[in-house]
Amino acid sequence: MKLDNSVAAVVTGGASGLGEATARALAAQGVKVAIFDMNEATGEAVAKDIGGVFCKVNVTSDADVDAGFEKARAAHGQERILVNCAGTGNAAKTAGRDKATGETKHFPLDAFDRIIQINLVGTFRCIAKSAKGMLDLEPLEDGLRGAIVNTASVAAEDGQMGQAAYSASKGGVVGMTLPIARDLMSEGIRVNCILPGIFNTPLMNNAPEAVKAGLAASVPFPKRLGNPEEYAHLALTMITNDYFNGEDVRLDGGIRMAPR
Secondary structure, eight states: OOOSTTOEEEEETTTSHHHHHHHHHHHHTTOEEEEEESOHHHHHHHHHHHTOEEEEOOTTOHHHHHHHHHHHHHHHOSOSEEEEOOOOOOOOOSEEEOTTTOOEEEOOHHHHHHHIIIIIIHHHHHHHHHHHHHTTSOOOGGGOOEEEEEEOOTHHHHOOTTOHHHHHHHHHHHHHHHHHHHHHGGGTEEEEEEEEOSBOOHHHHTSOHHHHHHHHHTSSSSSSOBOHHHHHHHHHHHHHOTTOOSOEEEESTTOOOOOO
16 A cells, blocks of 8 residues: 555554554655544644644543544545554453452452553454445555554463463453454455554653663663564554555564463
């Protein structure tokens, strides 16, 4: 797919981190970008900076997602590109003891469900609604109508202690990428997935320097955290290379996460 101002894109989680870097990279190619995010202040600022449009969207809400696509399409037309970066995480052991009291407890099920709803169901919700819109697009070369990039995590394959919910949600994103690509193959819509390792995102920036240094040292090579622009570069490769389809690709400097 050629990227220019005839193409529209939606980037979920586009107000910061991996999503922001991807929104900026697409806009730099002339693409008309709509940002879906909960953070209105930063989302509006990024959208203004790249000449895009901001849509306040909670991906767990059908109404929010419908309204977001309606606003984005009113501004830019039907999107040919969807990049799913919206997501979050938490940490709790499946079962354990309180160190202070010795009381036994388990992972709160509402906290488990929340991560699944945001990371997995929210991703699928955006894919299904975007793909439905793409069906009405005129096909390009080779019958291409659109390209979708999902964001999982290396935790999908080697999740650490306390990451049961996060790993399950991201493993689901990996697991559904190929069948969705197969569902949409006759309509010319490609679907791929990136599994990032440890990246320099706003969340990571809040960690102590010693913690970040230790994480960087654990990466085989290069011994540093990933930069969001490197994620964006791979996302654009998946979008522009029309033979890229149904793939799940780790982007992690060769790291394999330890148990803790």
